[in-house]
Structures are given as structure tokens and as C-alpha cells.
Amino acid sequence: MKRKQFIGILGNTSLVLLAGKLPALGQGKPKKTAQEFVFVEAEQFANHGGWELDQQSMEQMGSPYLLAHGLGIPVQDATTEIQFPKAGSYRVWVRTKDWVAPWNAPGAPGKFQLLLNGKAIPEVFGTKSATWHWHDGGIVNVGKSATLALHDLTGFEGRCEAILFCKDTNFKPTNDIAALTQFRRRLLGLPQKPENGGKFDLIVTGGGLAGTCAAISAARNGIKVALVQDRPVLGGNGSSEVRVWPEGHTNKSLFPHIGDIVNEILPPITKRSGEVLNGVAATYYDDARKAKVVQSEPNITLLLNHRVVEVETEASEIKSLIIQSTLTSRQLRLHGKLFADCTGDATVGFKAGADYEYKVENLMGSSNLFNVLDTTNKEEVLACECKDKSALALKCEVGDYEQPFPRCPWALDLSDKPFPGRKGVKTFGKEDLSSFANMWYWESGFNKDQVNEVELIRDHNFRAMYGAWDVLKNIDNMYPKHRLGWSAFIAGKRESRRLMGDVVLEAEDFKKQRKFEDTAFPCSWHVDLHTPKKEYQNGFEGNEFISDYTRGAEYQYGEVYWAPYRTLYSRNIKNLFMAGRCISVSKTGLGPVRVMRTCGMMGEIVGKAAAVCIKKSTSPRGVYTDYLGELHSLMQKPGSEKSE
Numbered sequence: 193m194k195r196k197q198f199i200g201i202l203g204n205t206s207l208v209l210l211a212g213k214l215p216a217l218g219q220g221k222p223k224k225t226a227q228e229f230v231f232v233e234a235e236q237f238a239n240h241g242g243w244e245l246d247q248q249s250m251e252q253m254g255s256p257y258l259l260a261h262g263l264g265i266p267v268q269d270a271t272t273e274i275q276f277p278k279a280g281s282y283r284v285w286v287r288t289k290d291w292v293a294p295w296n297a298p299g300a301p302g303k304f305q306l307l308l309n310g311k312a313i314p315e316v317f318g319t320k321s322a323t324w325h326w327h328d329g330g331i332v333n334v335g336k337s338a339t340l341a342l343h344d345l346t347g348f349e350g351r352c353e354a355i356l357f358c359k360d361t362n363f364k365p366t367n368d369i370a371a372l373t374q375f376r377r378r379l380l381g382l383p384q385k386p387e388n389g390g391k392f393d394l395i396v397t398g399g400g401l402a403g404t405c406a407a408i409s410a411a412r413n414g415i416k417v418a419l420v421q422d423r424p425v426l427g428g429n430g431s432s433e434v435r436v437w438p439e440g441h442t443n444k445s446l447f448p449h450i451g452d453i454v455n456e457i458l459p460p461i462t463k464r465s466g467e468v469l470n471g472v473a474a475t476y477y478d479d480a481r482k483a484k485v486v487q488s489e490p491n492i493t494l495l496l497n498h499r500v501v502e503v504e505t506e507a508s509e510i511k512s513l514i515i516q517s518t519l520t521s522r523q524l525r526l527h528g529k530l531f532a533d534c535t536g537d538a539t540v541g542f543k544a545g546a547d548y549e550y551k552v553e554n555l556m557g558s559s560n561l562f563n564v565l566d567t568t569n570k571e572e573v574l575a576c577e578c579k580d581k582s583a584l585a586l587k588c589e590v591g592d593y594e595q596p597f598p599r600c601p602w603a604l605d606l607s608d609k610p611f612p613g614r615k616g617v618k619t620f621g622k623e624d625l626s627s628f629a630n631m632w633y634w635e636s637g638f639n640k641d642q643v644n645e646v647e648l649i650r651d652h653n654f655r656a657m658y659g660a661w662d663v664l665k666n667i668d669n670m671y672p673k674h675r676l677g678w679s680a681f682i683a684g685k686r687e688s689r690r691l692m693g694d695v696v697l698e699a700e701d702f703k704k705q706r707k708f709e710d711t712a713f714p715c716s717w718h719v720d721l722h723t724p725k726k727e728y729q730n731g732f733e734g735n736e737f738i739s740d741y742t743r744g745a746e747y748q749y750g751e752v753y754w755a756p757y758r759t760l761y762s763r764n765i766k767n768l769f770m771a772g773r774c775i776s777v778s779k780t781g782l783g784p785v786r787v788m789r790t791c792g793m794m795g796e797i798v799g800k801a802a803a804v805c806i807k808k809s810t811s812p813r814g815v816y817t818d819y820l821g822e823l824h825s826l827m828q829k830p831g832s833e834k835s836e
């Protein structure tokens with residue numbers, strides 16, 4: 193049998209490939225017939241238009257995808273050019289889903305079309321099945337090249353993962369994720385083995401506050417670092433993509449320089465008492481500032497838009513990570529001496545076999561913060577969101593005119609339910625628009641798997657937001673000149689796996705101010721744990737969407753509490769550090785440590801400890817047993833100080 197041949201056309205970043213003889217990957221028995229395909233990854237479209245690249249669920253559904261996140265306004269087309277091996281007829285398949293079908297909700301809001309040379313093919317996509325699948329688009333006739341566009345019809349979260357043209361019109365592509373991955377990689381002509389991505393002293397995975405600070409701190413202490421982040425920006429929940437305002441006190445007296453790097457990378461904004469800085473304009477989170485600091489460190493190799501997909505271990509040590517580009521699917525192998533898991537979900541540790549705790553019940557949920565704009569207010573509309581998104585900006589001009597919003601029969605039906613922002617419903621003392629938008633308590637997934645069901649949880653948050661706005665606008669007839677301005681499509685997570693270290697810190701330790709000799713980072717947030725809020729549970733048991741938080745004397749501790757270094761490395765994977773919300777704490781111990789300035793300071797310590805490991809040829813545990821003095825003296829130095 194002749195080997196398969198690939199033709200790669202890379203001119204416009206879209207990859208279009210022709211396979212010669214491939215085993216058929218349709219349903220039923222593989223057969224060795226000649227197949228010709230053009231496989232187009234949505235994320236490789238030359239121009240994403242107003243569609244967002246979503247990588248959050250790639251392990252579960254097999255790939256990043258494009259999302260028409262328009263808050264009810266159709267987003268601009270994503271476009272690309274493709275070449276066909278020969279002119280003629282092809283069957284076209286589009287990988288997509290009806291995102292509200294998991295709840296049997298009517299209406300298929302995520303509808304979109306495929307335009308071929310500017311003309312829509314008759315089939316409308318996003319209308320079938322609760323799971324990702326290949327939707328048959330029928331047979332099309334093409335010349336040797338064509339333009340392709342994803343044309344959103346609704347602005348309500350339509351999604352497309354890939355498009356496949358098949359010369360054999362009887363061919364059915366597989367929906368099995370593992371088989372599809374193989375099929376995809378072969379058609380894209382991607383190498384079987386990852387390419388060499390280099391050797392590093394420390395590889396940090398996750399560019400939230402914790403990971404970014406870990407990388408900067410390690411680099412300034414003279415070691416060679418790779419920072420792998422699966423989004424185009426740094427900051428995690430504190431980025432303009434999620435918009436959570438960082439809390440926690442830095443630069444406390446025992447080690448007054450711990451917190452220097454946190455403050456260097458965060459915008460110099462002082463939050464006034466009672467001010468809400470969650471979900472406000474993108475500029476508040478200043479992604480560029482974080483990127484600039486990292487990019488000016490010669491010891492850091494920054495790998496944005498790359499996700500860790502595999503971890504290679506030997507004798508309880510991590511040897512290397514396989515990372516995959518979320519834009520091109522290219523894989524790299526990174527070799528490291530030390531690793532820091534700052535993913536929040538403990539992905540690196542989990543894949544390496546590190547001890548961890550995680551039970552899918554009574555969890556703190558995930559949120560997709562959102563805001564609302566008053567279109568009559570020039571400051572509000574023109575000053576912030578117009579610059580964010582060209583597609584949304586089209587309908588976001590300042591003006592004293594009505595802002596209609598469509599009915600959303602597929603969203604949560606809140607027509608006869610209380611929810612924050614509804615007249616007569618008080619939430620934490622407020623009952624106006626300020627209790628509706630920008631609020632942390634629109635939260636869900638309390639009994640869902642925050643790692644493996646993230647798409648479902650995020651989508652439930654969308655259904656809550658759209659359902660509530662529909663009621664306010666169309667039933668209660670309030671806020672006629674307001675519009676949804678922005679909402680996160682990346683789920684802001686609070687709780688998932690926690691890796692176990694030599695000390696597992698509990699809430700009691702904070703309350704009793706239990707002292708440890710390996711003082712490392714100051715904690716100043718109360719024992720903040722979330723549960724579904726009872727007032728809003730009725731009718732939504734198991735699918736709650738508003739949370740409550742623990743408060744009162746029982747959840748306070750007197751002074752700043754210095755947590756121990758032993759929470760920052762794995763007890764069974766010898767060269768693994770962790771920083772951020774996946775450190776070694778119990779379920780209740782997570783409450784006080786999870787705020788972002790505190791997470792950032794953990795990163796600062798991990799960076800310094802990693803430098804001690806390299807200089808003294810020891811392990812993270814060895815720093816505690818043999819070089820604690822060394823670590824503590826580094827901790828007294830300014831965060832800006834550099835050593836060779």
C-alpha cells in the first residue's frame with residue numbers, strides 16, 4: 193500500500209491537508225480505501241473575527257474550538273482560505289454541538305452557518321446533540337480553492353471545533369476522541385513525536401499570579417525557567433479574561449520583601465473600601481504589565497498559548513512535559529530538573545501521580561463574571577468596553593436609545609424566581625443593578641467535576657446570566673437602556689485538586705496560629721468557603737447558580753498567619769513544587785490561602801527555593817531539611833534583586 197501523502201499549505205496559518213490512503217476512521221470496521229480529506233481546524237482560521245479561542249475542555253472534547261461569545265449580538269465572521277486537492281464534490285462535516293441540549297432546553301441558541309465562497313451552505317449548525325459530534329453539512333461542489341467563514345447567527349455561544357471535507361461522500365468521521373486525535377494529527381501532518389523544546393532548571397506550568405511570580409522570582413535568582421501558559425495572556429483569574437481583583441496583604445513584617453514581585457506585576461490601583469473591582473473594564477487588570485515584566489527577564493522562556501498535555505516521569509521524578517500549542521496543535525517536549533504546578537487544577541501533579549485530594553461534592557463552584565453597561569453614559573460605554581471587542585463594539589455606541597435583548601427560552605427560567613438584581617430581592621443588602629452585575633456569587637458546579645465538566649459548568653453560568661437578564665429586560669421591563677457589556681468565557685475556578693505536601697494546612701492551623709519553623713508566606717484572608725445560597729436554591733437543587741460565603745468569628749483568625757514552606761512541594765514526587773490554589777491544604781485550609789496576592793507570594797517563595805535546589809543540588813524537600821536558612825536569607829532580599 194502506498195504511504196499516505198500530505199500536502200501542507202501554511203501560507204495563512206490555516207493547515208489544509210490531503211491524505212492519500214488512510215484506513216477509514218468511520219464507524220464500523222476500518223477499511224483500507226483511498227480517502228481524500230481537507231481538515232480545517234477552527235482555531236487555525238487565518239482570522240478569528242469575533243470568535244473566541246476556547247481551550248478549557250481540550251482533554252475532554254479533543255481540541256480547542258472557536259466560540260461565538262457575543263452576549264446576544266452575532267459576532268463577526270471567522271474567515272480563512274483553503275485549497276482542495278481537486279475540484280469537485282465533497283461531503284462537508286462540522287464538529288459542533290447544541291450547547292443547551294444537556295438540559296434538554298429548547299431553541300438551540302448557538303446557531304451558525306458555514307459560508308463557502310461567501311455563500312451559506314443550507315445546513316444550520318449548533319442545532320443537534322448534547323455532545324461534540326460531526327454534524328453532516330451535505331454535499332458541496334468546489335473549485336481548487338475557496339474562502340470559508342463561520343457565520344454566527346445569534347451571538348449566543350455557538351461553537352465550532354473543525355470542518356472536514358471528504359471526497360468519499362459515504363465516509364463518516366469518528367466521534368471517538370482518541371481515534372479522532374490520531375486522525376486529526378495524521379491529516380494535519382503533525383509529527384508522531386513531540387519536537388525538542390529545550391532544557392530548563394525549572395518549568396512552571398500555569399501563568400496565573402502564582403506561576404508568573406514563581407517564574408520571575410526563579411529567573412531573578414539566576415536559574416533558567418520556562419513558563420507555560422495556555423492562554424494568550426498572563427494573570428489567570430486576575431487577567432482581563434476573567435477579571436477577578438487580587439486580594440491579600442503583602443510585604444508583612446517578618447519578611448517585608450515577600451510581595452515585591454506581586455506588586456510589581458499588578459497595576460498600582462488601590463481599591464477603595466466597598467469598591468467592586470471584579471468584572472470591571474479590561475484596563476484594570478493590565479495584562480500588558482505582567483507580560484512586560486516577564487518578557488524583560490532573559491532567564492525566562494515564555495510559552496503562551498501552550499498547554500501541558502502529558503507528564504513524563506521516572507522513579508517518582510518528573511523528567512519532561514509535553515506541551516501543545518492551542519493554535520497549531522504542534523507539540524514540544526520540555527526537559528526540566530524541577531517543576532512547579534501552578535495550574536490551579538494540579539494538572540502536572542495529577543498526571544505525574546502526585547498525592548492529591550479532590551472529591552466531587554460540596555465544592556466551591558466556578559464563575560463567569562459579567563458586567564452591564566449604561567449606554568447613555570458616555571464614560572461607561574466609550575471609555576471601556578468599546579476597545580475590547582470589535583464585534584460587540586458595533587452595537588455599543590453611546591446613545592439615548594433602547595437596547596433590546598431577545599427572549600431566551602433556552603436559559604434558566606427565572607421568570608417567577610428570586611435572583612440578585614430583581615426588584616424586591618435583597619442580596620447581601622443590595623437590590624439594584626449593583627447586586628446583579630460584577631458579582632462573585634453567580635457561581636455553579638458545586639457538585640460537578642470542576643476539571644472534567646468545565647464546559648458544562650461554564651455553560652450553566654451562561655444560562656443563569658442570560659436567563660436573569662432576559663427577565664430583567666423583558667418581564668420586569670427594567671434597564672431599557674442598559675446592555676450586557678462583557679462576560680468571561682473562561683471559567684474562573686475556585687476549588688479542584690489540591691496536591692499533598694509534607695504539611696497539609698487546615699483552617700484550624702490558621703485559627704490557632706500554629707507556628708512552623710519553615711515560615712514562608714503570609715495569609716490574611718478569612719476562611720472563605722462557598723456553598724449554594726439557600727434563598728435561591730428552590731427549583732434548582734443540584735443546579736444552583738448563586739453562592740454564599742462563610743463569615744463570622746468562626747472563620748476569622750487574629751493576625752496575619754505565616755504558612756509553612758512544606759505546603760509548597762509534593763510529598764511523593766521528588767522534584768515537584770506547587771503554588772496557587774493547588775497547594776497542600778485541606779478543604780477548609782483552602783479558604784484563606786486562595787486569594788491571588790497570597791498565591792503570588794507562594795510563587796515568589798517557590799522561585800527562590802528552586803534556585804536553592806539548583807545551587808545546592810538538592811530537592812524541594814532538601815531545602816527544608818538542609819537549607820532552610822539559605823531560603824530564609826533569600827526571602828529577606830528585595831524581589832527586584834538579581835543574582836547570577
Ligand SMILES: Cc1cc2nc3c(=O)[nH]c(=O)nc-3n(C[C@H](O)[C@H](O)[C@H](O)COP(=O)(O)OP(=O)(O)OC[C@H]3O[C@@H](n4cnc5c(N)ncnc54)[C@H](O)[C@@H]3O)c2cc1C
Binds near residue numbers: 422436437632791
Ligand atoms: C469569581 C471569583 C471571585 C474571586 N474573588 C477573589 C477576590 O476577590 N480576590 C482574590 O484574590 N481571589 C479571588 N478569587 C480566588 C482566586 O481568583 C483564585 O484562587 C486564584 O486565581 C488562584 O490563583 P492560581 O494562580 O492558583 O490560579 P489561576 O488564577 O486559575 O491561574 C492558573 C493558570 O494556569 C493556566 N493553566 C491551567 N492548566 C494549564 C495547563 N495544563 N497548561 C498550561 N496552563 C494551564 C490557566 O489557564 C490559568 O491561567 C476568586 C475566584 C473567582 C472564580
